[in-house]
Amino acid sequence: MTDPKPHGLARNAANYGDREFALYLRRSFAASMGYSRAMLEKPVVGIADTASDYNNCHRSVPELKEAVKRGVLAAGALPLAFPTVSLCEPSLTPTSMHYRNLMALDTEAMLTAQPMDAAVLIGGCDKTVPAQLMAAASADRPSVMLVTGPMLAQRFEGERLAACTDCRRYWARYRAGDVSAERIGEIEGKLATTSGTCGVMGTASTMACLAAALGFMPLMAASAPAVHSDRLRFAEEAGALAVRLITHPVKPSQLITEKSVENALRVLLALGGSTNALVHLAAIAGRVGLRIDLKRLDALSEETPVLVDLKPTGEGYMEDFHAAGGMVALLRELRDLLHLDCIDITGRTLAEQIEAGTPFVDRGIIRARSAPVSPVGGLxxxxxxxxxxxxxxxxxxxxxxxxxxxxxxxxxxxxxxxxxxxxxxxxxxxxxxxxxxxxxxxxxxxxxxxxxxxxxxxxxxxxxxxxxxxxxxxxxxxxxxxxxxxxxxxxxxxxxxxxxxxxxxxxxxxxxxxxxxxxxxxxxxxxxxxxxxxxATPKRGWDKLVHEQVLQAPEGADLAFLRPEGH
CATH class of the missing domain: 3.50.30.80 (IlvD/EDD C-terminal domain-like)
Known part of the structure; x- marks a missing residue:
């Protein structure tokens, strides 16, 4: 008999006019991969795999994927990884932003078309995290976000270097004639020396922090360095959390709310975070019918100080932010400005998350409200x-x-x-x-x-x-x-x-x-x-679709037909 509440491989069965045959066929083909019947009857966690030889920021994805699988198996479900579009800023023309919505469309299709009860989304480089959150919002599939994490800064001849604020600083000096061609070539090999995303509070790290603020991952998982063992433990935890979402579902539509988006804006301002994050947050919110009011952003900016002393606004690097107490410490400092009743993927409120976190804070990196980096917000x-x-x-x-x-x-x-x-x-x-x-x-x-x-x-x-x-x-x-x-x-x-x-x-x-x-x-x-x-209008393909459907920056530069009906 057909399961009245299909789960695992029984979800989304193809329809050949005989649904039971469709499931029979699916199981028989899955069995060819060596799974036992017992495994094939378990609930399924899909894992969005964004590893790519073109994406240096995602070099650690294969290792993260295996850690996620450990967590899923230990919690009693079947992990099934699937590839999606992967976006790396330096590797794409004209720009990775041109393909963010394509990645979101691809990921949404795979979340909805394939049989899975929950998902783990592995992203990192700038446009991948927003694309995955946009997809999760539209599919409304319970999903855990797992970021690859930031690279470590490199000590070189008396200073620390990491992509990409230091890249720009040195390149500006080169253009000014202050740094020789030989020296700029030498620096080139010292700017990005480990796996992971840019080591400063650029777009990738800003989006990781906003994903945590929205409730899609544990708070400290936003900042753990890519090469730190914590990153693998967070990956294993992501697998376990995804299994928990099967029996205790918290959907993206419950996480992305007017209150949580405002919390994310507060975090963006306090981080001195990337301007790109505002476009991405508008796109994510737009997928559930919410709009970011730029004048409201301005009002929040006047009462939300910059508290995080990281490049490009300050001097530190993401590894310093993590060691300083990370998102837990930052949100504790912002506590009275936040909507503390917002929930995360565990169903816990933001107040409970903050309370459960470590009380430690390094004031050299995460400032007190009484001694901010800036008394007003970054944007x-x-x-x-x-x-x-x-x-x-x-x-x-x-x-x-x-x-x-x-x-x-x-x-x-x-x-x-x-x-x-x-x-x-x-x-x-x-x-x-x-x-x-x-x-x-x-x-x-x-x-x-x-x-x-x-x-x-x-x-x-x-x-x-x-x-x-x-x-x-x-x-x-x-x-x-x-x-x-x-x-x-x-x-x-x-x-x-x-x-x-x-x-x-x-x-x-x-x-x-x-x-x-x-x-x-x-x-x-x-x-x-x-x-x-x-x-002129492009003649064909993705370029033509973008030209016909893309919205302006205040709407997140999303495609109009991917927004909810009526929005």
Whole structure:
């Protein structure tokens, strides 16, 4: 007889007009892999395997997968791993962001089409964790998040190095002529020396912390280094937790709520975390019909201090954050600002999780509220005639002296224009100008790359210029720093005002007033608008689908048809 409540391999049986035959056929083929009938009758935990020879951040996934299987087997279920798309930022063109939604679509399909009662999602590199959480939210399959963990910093000639804030620091010095070609080549081999994601509070580590804040993993599992034995113990625990979810289900729709998303925003601000995380969190929330209000983010930023002293905002590395008490210590310090009744995958409240954690904290890395890294949050949102739907600035990694700037702008029409002219000796640019890059948003073939960190023109870098105001409709790496306005919406390719900006126009940035304005007469803008033409539509494949369906940055740059009906 057919199980009235199918579990394990009996779930999602193919329908040939005879469901019992479909299950019979499935078991017979599964038996060819050497499983006993007793194992095939157990509940199933699917394990999303994102190992790839192209993904250095996921080098440890095979070992993690085996540890997850141990945990699943010990808890009495059958672990079945399956491959999905894997995304590594340096290995993809035009950018990994262009394929985040493809990975989410792939993972969602596999979570829903294959027989499994719960899942463990193994991710790490920037776009993999949000893609997996988006997929889990849409499939609403009980899921445990397991991240690969950050790399260790390398001690080299009197300093510590880790990707990728130190990469950018040294590259800026190289462009300025302060570091030789021989030296930059030597440093290249010292920046990433272990498995794992970037060793600073970049996008990968920020997303790991936000996944824990949302309840998808134990709090300390967000920060354990990739090569630490704790990471394997967390992997084994993830397997056991997934089995627990079969009998005590907590679905993603119960974890991703208005309150938990606000908690995640508080954590993002207190971490001085990546600007990319805001786009990803908006996409994750959007999968359950929630929207992040950038003006609410701004209000939270005014009352949430930066407490974590890590690069690029501070000086430490992720291994220091873990040793300092990690997410437990940070959330304890933020306790009165959080919704403590939110639950995690175990069903425990956030208050219970904090209480159960270690009381230790290293104040050199995780500051007290009375002595913060910054008294206000790391991010601010901006609105105005240049950004009607909003833009973002990471003030914790910016130069305060540039927060109130009105200046002439120097405009680059896209990545090719930027590459061709940025280092030209005859480029008409001064340190007081605002550099603007347009036509690099989610609608463009560029795929919203991490190009917002426009390099300082070489002729200015050689003069000692370290920072300038820079603006774009794309993103920047979470490991980057500088006075950089990002995610301007609507983007230029969508017909936003950014597409009308020309070199010589004046633009005003006011962090104090949260304004971003284009100071050009409306009649002139109307003339330019009449002459503007939208970009060509790609002819086929994923590029065409993205162009037709992608949303703007405030909606997480998700695909419209993947959002819940009515949203």
């Amino acid at each position: 601010v949102s901006l609105f105005g005639s240049l950004a009607p739907d909003g833009a973002i600035l990471k003030r914790s990694a910016a130069t305060p002296a540039l927060f109130e700037t009105e200046a002439r702008c120097v405009v680059f029409d896209g990545l090719e224009d930027l590459a061709n002219r940025i280092d030209a000796e005859d480029l008409d640019v001064t340190p007081q100008d605002i550099m603007i890059l347009k036509n690099v948003g989610p609608l463009t073939p560029a795929g919203m790359p991490e190009a917002g960190y426009l390099p300082i023109p070489k002729k200015l870098a050689r003069q000692g210029v370290k920072d300038m105001v820079r603006m774009s409709d794309c993103r920047m790496s979470g490991t980057a720093f500088g006075t950089i306005v990002l995610h301007i919406a609507p983007e230029a390719a969508a017909g936003g005002p950014l597409g009308l900006v020309e070199t010589g126009d004046r633009v005003r940035l006011s962090v104090r007033e949260r304004r971003l304005d284009l100071l050009v007469e409306e009649a002139e803008l109307a003339r330019r608008r009449a002459a503007w033409t939208p970009p």
